[in-house]
Amino acid sequence: MNPSESEDRPAGQRSLVSYSGSKLHGMAARKYSASMDSDLLDDVERAAKDAGTTVSAFLAEAARDRVALLGLTRVVEGWELEHGPITDQELTQARDELNAAVPPESVLATSRRRPRRQA
Numbered sequence: 001m002n003p004s005e006s007e008d009r010p011a012g013q014r015s016l017v018s019y020s021g022s023k024l025h026g027m028a029a030r031k032y033s034a035s036m037d038s039d040l041l042d043d044v045e046r047a048a049k050d051a052g053t054t055v056s057a058f059l060a061e062a063a064r065d066r067v068a069l070l071g072l073t074r075v076v077e078g079w080e081l082e083h084g085p086i087t088d089q090e091l092t093q094a095r096d097e098l099n100a101a102v103p104p105e106s107v108l109a110t111s112r113r114r115p116r117r118q119a
Contacts, residue, residue: 034059 036044048058080086
C-alpha cells in the first residue's frame with residue numbers, strides 16, 4: 001500500500017500522512033542514498049547540528065515540508081482554475097493578514113512571493 005493511502009480509503013484516494021520518528025504507518029524507515037552539491041551538504045550538516053538533530057531527520061523534515069508545499073500548490077492551482085488567478089491585491093491582503101497574525105521573526109512572516117504563472 002502507498003504510505004499516503006489509508007486502509008479505510010478507496011484505492012488511489014490520498015490523505016495527508018503523519019510521519020513520526022522512524023516509523024511510517026508502522027513500517028520501519030528505509031535507508032537510502034542521495035547525492036547533492038558538497039557546499040549544500042555542508043550547509044545541511046551545519047543546520048542539522050544547530051537544530052540538535054541528525055542529517056537524516058533534518059532531510060526528512062525538509063522532505064515533509066516540500067511535500068506539504070506541493071499539496072498546497074495543487075490546492076491553490078485548483079482554486080485558481082475555478083475562480084481565476086489570485087490578484088496582486090489579494091496576495092498583498094493575504095500577506096498583510098499573515099504578518100499581523102505571525103510574529104515578525106517567524107519564517108512565515110516573510111515578504112517572499114511565489115512566482116506568478118503566465119496566463
